[in-house]
Amino acid sequence: xxxxxxxxxxxxxxxxxxxxxxxxxxxxxxxxxxxxxxxxxxxxxxxxxxxxxxxxxxxxxxxxxxxxxxxxxxxxxxxxxxxxxxxxxxxxxxxxxxxxxxxxxxxxxxxxxxxxxxxxxxxxxxxxxxxxxxxxxxxxxxxxxxxxxxxxxxxxxxxxxxxxxxxxxxxxxxxxxxxxxxxxxxxxxxxxxxxxxxxxxxxxxxxxxxxxxxxxxxxxxxxxxxxxxxxxxxxxxxxxxxxxxxxxxxxxxxxxxxxxxxxxxxxxxxxxxxxxxxxxxxxxxxxxxxxxxxxxxxxxxxxxxxxxxxxxxxxxxxxxxxxxxxxxxxxxxxxxxxxxxxxxxxxxxxxxxxxxxxxxxxxxxxxxxxxxxxxxxxxxxxxxxxxxxxxxxxxxxxxxxxxxxxxxxxxxxxxxxxxxxxxxxxxxxxxxxxxxxxxxxxxxxxxxxxx
Amino acid sequence: xxxxxxxxxxxxxxxxxxxxxxxxxxxxxxxxxxxxxxxxxxxxxxxxxxxxxxxxxxxxxxxxxxxxxxxxxxxxxxxxxxxxxxxxxxxxxxxxxxxxxxxxxxxxxxxxxxxxxxxxxxxxxxxxxxxxxxxxxxxxxxxxxxxxxxxxxxxxxxxxxxxxxxxxxxxxxxxxxxxxxxxxxxxxxxxxxxxxxxxxxxxxxxxxxxxxxxxxxxxxxxxxxxxx
Numbered sequence: 001x002x003x004x005x006x007x008x009x010x011x012x013x014x015x016x017x018x019x020x021x022x023x024x025x026x027x028x029x030x031x032x033x034x035x036x037x038x039x040x041x042x043x044x045x046x047x048x049x050x051x052x053x054x055x056x057x058x059x060x061x062x063x064x065x066x067x068x069x070x071x072x073x074x075x076x077x078x079x080x081x082x083x084x085x086x087x088x089x090x091x092x093x094x095x096x097x098x099x100x101x102x103x104x105x106x107x108x109x110x111x112x113x114x115x116x117x118x119x120x121x122x123x124x125x126x127x128x129x130x131x132x133x134x135x136x137x138x139x140x141x142x143x144x145x146x147x148x149x150x151x152x153x154x155x156x157x158x159x160x161x162x163x164x165x166x167x168x169x170x171x172x173x174x175x176x177x178x179x180x181x182x183x184x185x186x187x188x189x190x191x192x193x194x195x196x197x198x199x200x201x202x203x204x205x206x207x208x209x210x211x212x213x214x215x216x217x218x219x220x221x222x223x224x225x226x227x228x229x230x231x232x233x234x235x236x237x238x239x240x241x242x243x244x245x246x247x248x249x250x251x252x253x254x255x256x257x258x259x260x261x262x263x264x265x266x267x268x269x270x271x272x273x274x275x276x277x278x279x280x281x282x283x284x285x286x287x288x289x290x291x292x293x294x295x296x297x298x299x300x301x302x303x304x305x306x307x308x309x310x311x312x313x314x315x316x317x318x319x320x321x322x323x324x325x326x327x328x329x330x331x332x333x334x335x336x337x338x339x340x341x342x343x344x345x346x347x348x349x350x351x352x353x354x355x356x357x358x359x360x361x362x363x364x365x366x367x368x369x370x371x372x373x374x375x376x377x378x379x380x381x382x383x384x385x386x387x388x389x390x391x392x393x394x395x396x397x398x399x400x401x402x403x404x405x406x407x408x409x410x411x412x413x414x415x416x417x418x419x420x421x422x423x424x425x426x427x428x429x430x431x432x433x434x435x436x437x438x439x440x441x442x443x444x445x446x447x448x449x450x451x
Numbered sequence: 452x453x454x455x456x457x458x459x460x461x462x463x464x465x466x467x468x469x470x471x472x473x474x475x476x477x478x479x480x481x482x483x484x485x486x487x488x489x490x491x492x493x494x495x496x497x498x499x500x501x502x503x504x505x506x507x508x509x510x511x512x513x514x515x516x517x518x519x520x521x522x523x524x525x526x527x528x529x530x531x532x533x534x535x536x537x538x539x540x541x542x543x544x545x546x547x548x549x550x551x552x553x554x555x556x557x558x559x560x561x562x563x564x565x566x567x568x569x570x571x572x573x574x575x576x577x578x579x580x581x582x583x584x585x586x587x588x589x590x591x592x593x594x595x596x597x598x599x600x601x602x603x604x605x606x607x608x609x610x611x612x613x614x615x616x617x618x619x620x621x622x623x624x625x626x627x628x629x630x631x632x633x634x635x636x637x638x639x640x641x642x643x644x645x646x647x648x649x650x651x652x653x654x655x656x657x658x659x660x661x662x663x664x665x666x667x668x669x670x671x672x673x674x675x676x677x678x679x
Contacts, residue, residue, distance in 0.1 A: 022583070056550050059585035067550060074547040076585065 008082075012191040016086035016151065016208025018047060020079045029082065039079040040064065047075055047203050048227030049234070068227050071183075072203050083206045086237065090149050090193040097143035099136075099172035106443065107137050110267045114243065115141035117263060118211050123242045125257050128267035129276055129436050130247045130402025131376075135165065137267070138213060138243075139172055146176055146193060150210035153195040155202055155232065157222035158373075159183070161215060166196045199228045205235035212236040217244045217253065218395040219373065247402060248395040248432060268440035274411035275437045277382075277404045279397070279430045281417045287386060291326050294333045300385065300418050301334055307381060308338070308363065314381040314414075315357075316366045317400055319389035321345070327366060327385070342366040373399050378407035387417035387426055397429035455483035456554045457539070481553050489535035493528055493678065502653055503528035503678050518653065524660050525672050527566075528650050529558050532679020540649065540677075544588045552591030555676055559593050559646070562674055568644035570637060570668075572601040574659055575628070589648055592676055598646070599637060602628040602659050621652045628659055630666055639667035650675040 008014060008024045011033060021029060021036065028034060043051045045066035057064045063076040075081075103111060110126070117124040118141045128134045138154070145152050154169065156162050159182045166180045179190050181197035199214060199222050214222070214232050222228045236242050244253060244262070257264040269275070284297040307314055318327050324342040331340045341362055343353040357365040358377060369391065382404045387397065397417070404413025417426060455462050464470075464477045480487070493505040499512035503526045506512060511520065518524075530536055543551040563571055573589040581587060590598060604627055616624075643663045647656050656673045663671045 059549055060587075060590075061585050063585060065547065065549070065585075067548065070546055070548055 006188055011084060012089070013189055014082055014084040015089070015191055016083070016206060017204055018081040018083050018206035019204065020073060020075055021082055022079065023073070024082050033084050035083050035085065036080040037083075038077075039075045039081050040066075040077040045069060045075060045227075046081060047072070047231075049230030050227050068225075069203055072200060081206070086151060086208050088149055088151055088210075089191075090151070093175045094147055095143065096146035096173050096176055097139060098174045099139050101136060103136060104133075104271060104273070106267065106269055106273075107133055107271065110265060111137040111140045113265050114138065115144050117141075117243065117265075118145055118241045121210075121239050121241045123244075123262050124265055125244045125246070125249060125253055125262045126265045126267065127246060127249050127436070129270055129440075130399060131270040131272075131406045132247075132267045133271040134215070134245055134267075135168060142169075142173070142194075142211070142213075145211045146173060151193055151195075151208060152211045152213075153197060153202075153205075153209045153235070154213045154215065155197050155199045155235075156215040157199045157219045157228070158216065159198055162196055162198055165215070169194065169196060199232060202228070202231040202235040205231075207234070207237045207240075209236045210240045211243070212240060213243045213245065215245045216373070218246045218248045218250055223250055223393075223395065248398040248429075250395065266436065266439055268436040269443060270406070270411070272408035272411050273444075274405065275440050276433050277401065277413050277415045278433055278437065279401050279415050279417055279426070281387070281419055281422055281426060281430070283422070284385075284418045284420055286420060287418065288323070291323070291330045294330045296330050296334055297385075297418055300383065300416075303383065303414075303416060304335070304364075308335070311363075312381060313357075313360070313362075313377070313379065314364045314383055315377070315403060316364055317382070317384040318366060318368060319386045319391045321368055323386070324366065324368070331366070338363060340366060344368045369396055369400070375403065376406050377403070379410040379413070380404060381414040382416070384417045384419075386419065388419040388421045388423045392425060394425050394428045394432065397426065398432055401429065401433060453479045453481075455486055456481045456551055457486045458483060460485070478557075481555075481557065486535075489533075490539075491531040491533055493531060495527065498528070500525070502526050502650060503673075503675070505531050505678065514653070518657075522657075523664075523671075524653070524657050526650055526653065526656065526675060526678075527562065527672065528675045528678030529555070529562060530677050532649055532651075532677040536677045536679070543591075544584070544648070547584055547586075549586055549591065552586075552588070553594070555592060556594040559674070559676065560596055563593065563596060563644060563646075566644050566672060566674065567642065568670075568672070569641040570601070570643045571596065571598050572643060572645055572659075572663075573598050574645065574647040574655060575600065575602050575604055577604040589646055592648060593646060600631055601634040601638065601643070601663065603631050605629050618652055621654050624654060624658075626658050626662075627655070628662060630662055635666045638663055640669050642670040643668040643672075645671065645673050647673065647675045649677045649679065651679065 008019055008028060014034060039046055043054060045052060048069035050068040052064045052066045054064055057067055063078045065074050065076040114137060142152055154165060162182055170178055173194060176194050177192040178194045179192040181201040212235060256262045282299045287297050318324060321344040324344060328340050328342050339362060341353055343350055343365060356362050382400060384400060401415045404415050405411045419426060453462050460483045462480055462483045464479045497507060498505055499515055500509055501511050501515040504512050542548050576587050645656055645659050660671045
């Protein structure tokens, strides 16, 4: 059963939350501690902050409903949102942090700044490059908040990231009660000091968190859904601290930082201390038409041949699932001896294929954007065919480039974008990587200089 | 520019030479090709002649033989109740996204017109469901087509939702409807078409049909969006 469909029976389940009145048991509704406010202000949904179009969302009974956050249970203008002001009722046990790992000097410096931001209740943007080791840097700050008896949440737009994060946080703070919330979870909601959830679940919170960390703000669906940004601002207490984590800050985040609404913190160096591989763009001429005739751009063929001779493995990205069959055929015609394996998001053999690449059984893997995040293969190069395609956002391209050079044993990897045009999106991705590398060089330079 | 009702992709009307030369208004499909492709339409010549189930042959299906060959009820279903249809109903009915009612409006209207019925009616939902959902999902499906309320729900001790009951519970369920006061005068000697959203066991719609027949309708048929 889904979380949203369960009737709320206990007062503590309303601490810092906002639950439609029909999901709250009638005996609780009349409790004096429960604060109720209308779910709509005019056409504006008070849960996700977006406006409902009266023409299409008026129900026969005259009420309107919000189509934007309907996946969390429909909210109509007849509903009320119930909340109880967050009381921070935790029995904190000291010390909270049971993690015994060590941060690099740079990570430690960054984590001090994070903790300071939490203490001063500042909204912060941490721009940490792909492969920087973000999670561990959060630990000291979270430990401080937990020991101070504050309520903390770590949210990510992606369920798989939450599920990967939860055991790591549980291990790092094993004396602290932890709730993990996502759409298809089993079991009921529980009031806990530490919450790990998808950003959608933040729509159910109201002024709850003293410290709220939102990971991967550049990822789908957070980046394209203004309701989730609204939810994250509303889920924290008015005087709470909000920390956005990203490897590729979008325009609105950079603008907010420039305007001083957010404090920007950088971690431009990977945990192994090396710079990000930079993107080299190679121009192609109508690669797609060529590909359908079974041919590939000469420069790509030459590059791949070189990789095969040096036994250097690589990922080849293509824009669309629909491109994969023709690309596979063209590759098989060009390199008759090689095994060509393609993988995409709804591929039933997706996991098997990825693990064949990981076990070095394959020399390369052809894929769409699904492998842009979270997947780490050591010692690989990254090639993108058709980088000019609209399907690639700046964030996606930076993430794709970030697949190269992730291991300490091989911190450099080639990143080549084969594109018909040098688009603004590609240029911005190149600039972002150059920008953090410039910052990184300055730090490397400072650290070798005698103090 | 219109958007697909389900996935919000932009849908453009198909304009070919024939469309250009005849002066009928341009119709824009409500669903994009990708979404439409997920639904399986049931062709009338590949279905059970009694309940409208999608099958290769046109003999009466095993479920319908259980109802008895002489049982006069006939139903037509437009689509299979496949995964896509299940998702549609869970979004439309249970989640309550009223906008989705438009998805199959044109299909339903076309089927109503083909039936040449005198009176078109719908299966009612009980008061409590109407309160929480805010709309009758069957009325929504036919859009602005004028329907007559012939049936209303009787208060039975409805513990569970229809979709939560098993086949046996459903088959032995007592008559849930009664005729509305003006119904008898409206349907005596008329062709009556009863519309519902999904045909599952056929129990519900047959309860309604037997009331209509008892009130003197000359012809009673069912039309459902889905069968499964």
